[in-house]
Amino acid sequence: MSVVGGGHAVVVGGGVVGLACAHALLARGCKVTLLDRAQPGAGCSWGNAGWIVPSFSMPLAAPGQIGRAMRSLLDKDGPLHLEMSALPRLLPWLWQFNTHCNSDDYRAGAQALVRLNARTMQCFDELTARGVQFEEHRRGVLFLCLDPRELQGMHRKLQQLAEWGGSPVEMLSLAAVRELEPAVTDAVCGALIIRGERHVRPDSLTAGLLASIRAAGADVRSNVSVLDWKVRDGRIVAAQTSEGEIGGDHFVVATGVHSRTLVKNLMGNLPLHGGRGYSITYESNGPGLRNAVDLVEAGVVCSPFNNGWRIAGLMDLSTADAQSPPPPPAARVASLRRAAQSYLRADASAFAAGFEWSGQRPLTSDGLPVIGRMPKIANGYLATGHGMLGVTMAPVTAELIAEQITTGRANAAASAFVPERFGA
Numbered sequence: 458m459s460v461v462g463g464g465h466a467v468v469v470g471g472g473v474v475g476l477a478c479a480h481a482l483l484a485r486g487c488k489v490t491l492l493d494r495a496q497p498g499a500g501c502s503w504g505n506a507g508w509i510v511p512s513f514s515m516p517l518a519a520p521g522q523i524g525r526a527m528r529s530l531l532d533k534d535g536p537l538h539l540e541m542s543a544l545p546r547l548l549p550w551l552w553q554f555n556t557h558c559n560s561d562d563y564r565a566g567a568q569a570l571v572r573l574n575a576r577t578m579q580c581f582d583e584l585t586a587r588g589v590q591f592e593e594h595r596r597g598v599l600f601l602c603l604d605p606r607e608l609q610g611m612h613r614k615l616q617q618l619a620e621w622g623g624s625p626v627e628m629l630s631l632a633a634v635r636e637l638e639p640a641v642t643d644a645v646c647g648a649l650i651i652r653g654e655r656h657v658r659p660d661s662l663t664a665g666l667l668a669s670i671r672a673a674g675a676d677v678r679s680n681v682s683v684l685d686w687k688v689r690d691g692r693i694v695a696a697q698t699s700e701g702e703i704g705g706d707h708f709v710v711a712t713g714v715h716s717r718t719l720v721k722n723l724m725g726n727l728p729l730h731g732g733r734g735y736s737i738t739y740e741s742n743g744p745g746l747r748n749a750v751d752l753v754e755a756g757v758v759c760s761p762f763n764n765g766w767r768i769a770g771l772m773d774l775s776t777a778d779a780q781s782p783p784p785p786p787a788a789r790v791a792s793l794r795r796a797a798q799s800y801l802r803a804d805a806s807a808f809a810a811g812f813e814w815s816g817q818r819p820l821t822s823d824g825l826p827v828i829g830r831m832p833k834i835a836n837g838y839l840a841t842g843h844g845m846l847g848v849t850m851a852p853v854t855a856e857l858i859a860e861q862i863t864t865g866r867a868n869a870a871a872s873a874f875v876p877e878r879f880g881a
């Protein structure tokens with residue numbers, strides 16, 4: 458029988474998604490144990506750009522995406538690269554991804570994401586109201602373009618999302634861009650702004666959530682790896698871990714790109730692949746960047762923080778389950794620097810040095826997250842596959858998971874994201 462209305466929830470994975478789930482479960486009266494095979498917050502949730510962008514509610518699988526990807530492969534600074542060693546595992550995923558790159562699936566996916574993200578900002582405000590402390594900036598996001606055709610294309614895309622319920626987008630004159638962001642170079646031909654958007658310093662968000670769940674009584678165990686599951690009569694009885702069995706009433710898998718391996722014995726093949734991205738973090742804000750800026754053609758974004766700034770982006774389809782990823786390749790880090798220098802003016806030293814990082818975005822083959830109860834497992838839940846928007850969607854995902862666990866009912870907002878769409 459399902460235990461609803463509380464009980465003991467074991468959350469596996471201490472990235473932004475798992476931490477947010479733990480927070481929401483505690484708020485609904487559950488006892489929570491959180492397990493992470495390393496340190497919470499140290500995975501993909503560490504060095505990302507931290508954008509909270511409901512207006513970017515679009516699936517990665519989109520019409521024309523494969524063509525764009527092929528062109529990018531030919532460009533050494535292109536946003537997308539493909540690791541040859543990943544090809545055997547990647548091909549079935551790519552095949553499925555390609556079947557979703559059509560306008561009907563894109564529209565349905567984008568509309569579902571827009572509906573899901575309608576509560577995103579409110580969820581972040583609720584975190585703050587409940588005392589979770591993190592660094593947050595509310596200056597909107599700016600899209601800088603070098604090519605007028607890209608500017609028009611991006612404008613159309615964002616307007617379409619706004620019509621489906623996203624935030625309004627405004628075209629800015631060059632004079633207005635320079636006033637907002639004096640560091641832009643003369644190569645920039647124009648910009649768009651979405652004023653309602655925000656960004657956070659991602660490690661401050663995971664640290665804030667971690668402190669908050671600890672204060673609320675969660676049992677947080679670092680360096681505990683879940684290896685498999687003990688299942689009886691369609692229910693998980695215990696997680697089999699590097700520290701022995703850990704029992705509970707409900708089990709939430711929020712292990713990012715590693716979820717594919719972890720749920721194989723529970724629900725079969727989850728089409729999840731790693732999209733490796735990179736960032737460079739600087740301790741001082743050399744270009745004097747004021748706003749979060751998207752360098753549209755480059756597939757790179759920049760985020761100013763209280764102490765420093767970060768260049769982040771690119772997408773390499775690489776081996777998904779790398780336990781300890783190799784250091785970022787020098788060529789890709791150089792691409793990030795070159796991209797930033799094309800759009801932002803600063804002394805060369807502003808782009809030198811910096812902390813180089815990489816993380817694996819969990820990418821599903823239909824470009825949508827996986828949120829909800831696993832098929833055939835009465836008390837097992839998945840919260841993963843958030844791709845490029847895991848920070849944005851962590852709090853809304855957590856609400857849906859906590860609601861389903863404590864009431865026994867799935868919210869209609871989660872219907873497009875159910876795990877059973879991948880069969881089992």
Ligand SMILES: Cc1cc2nc3c(=O)[nH]c(=O)nc-3n(C[C@H](O)[C@H](O)[C@H](O)COP(=O)(O)OP(=O)(O)OC[C@H]3O[C@@H](n4cnc5c(N)ncnc54)[C@H](O)[C@@H]3O)c2cc1C
Nearest residue numbers: 472474494500501502505506508683713734846847848849
């Ligand atoms: C360059 C870049 C920029 C990005 N920018 C943004 C952005 O601006 N806005 C946005 O919304 N998103 C952004 N993202 C995406 C975002 O970072 C991810 O979607 C998000 O961090 C995924 O969080 P997660 O909790 O699912 O996974 P992770 O943060 O990877 O956490 C998974 C955790 O599970 C643990 N784990 C794994 N296996 C096990 C196991 N067997 N047992 C126990 N624990 C386990 C890991 O140690 C890890 O701590 C960006 C990503 C990249 C790479």
